[in-house]
Amino acid sequence: MEEATREIIAIAPGDPLYPVNLGKISGKLRTLYALGNTALLGETFAAAVVGTTTPSEAAKAACAETTSFLVEKGFVIVSGLAAGCDTIAHQSCLDAGGKTIAVLAHGLDICYPRSNLNLRDAxxxxxxxxxxxxxxxxxxxxxxFVARDRIQSGLSRGIVVIETDVTGGTMHTARFAEKQKRLIGCIVSQARGNKELLKENKALPLKTAMEKDTFIISMKILDIKSHEPDKKSQMELF
Known part of the structure; x- marks a missing residue:
């Protein structure tokens, strides 16, 4: 049953509504603010779809296809409501009949970018x-925006990198995912960030049907355990 509200609510650590996956990444957690279907916070099968705000045509197609595939496999889609890949991920999820969580870098009474106001409402x-x-x-x-990237990965069992340069928010999310021991999947492309992640074996390639199926299975069987990061990681995560 959906637990939906049109009022912004505060969810403190220890609250039954506090995100299951996020609650396991660190001993130091912060109050979150939520608007909408809070039942999604209890869903452990979530995957973040992230990428550049200026995707190529190939990346746009890959983002829509990959998001629909994840929805078909039962995953809630997490992204950041930014322009580009985030927008496509959220919209593709809705088009496929799935549920999505948008992690924002500001108060929930604000929409940024304003061009996504209709998508936010949808x-x-x-x-x-x-x-x-x-x-x-x-x-x-x-x-x-950098800080919220750790929440996107923390909410998820894994992240999918659609297209990225070697700098920017997507790479921040990938680094947070690595620290949080989340799986990282990466679309095979000529984008410099994608090539770097794959070359350094920090991400699983997502090109063939078998590779995509393996990534899905790996996320589903991943045992997300509570852990206490070292002090440096603690500062980077929170």
Missing amino acids: ILEKGGLLLSEYPPGTKPRKNF
Whole structure:
């Protein structure tokens, strides 16, 4: 049963609604703010789909196809409601009849970018969720976007990198995923960030049907255990 609300609610660590997956990444957790279907916070089968705000045509197609595939396999889709790959991931999830969580870098009473206002509303109308660690009224800041990347990966069993350069938010998310012991899948492309992740064996290639199936199975059987990161990782994560 969906637990939906059109009011922004605060969810403190220890609350039964606190995200199951996120609650296992560190001993130091923060209050979250949620709007929409909070039942999704209890879903452990979630996957983050992330990528550049300026994807190539090939990346756009890969993002839509991969997201639909994940929905078909029973995953909630996590992304950041940014332009480009995030937008495609959320929209493709809704088009496929799935549920999606948008992790925002500002208060939930703000929509950024404004061009995604209709998509934001559609996410709520179709049983999705908006989530943030920032209280209502908080405006977006550059460092907030980096910080929210750790929540995207922390909510998920794995992340899928669609297309990225060697710098930027997608690579931040990949680094957080690695620290949090989440699986990382990567679309095979000529993008510099994709090539680096695959060359350094930090991500599983997602090209063939067998590779995609293996990634899905690996995420489903992944045992996400609570762990205490070292002090350096603690600071980087929170």
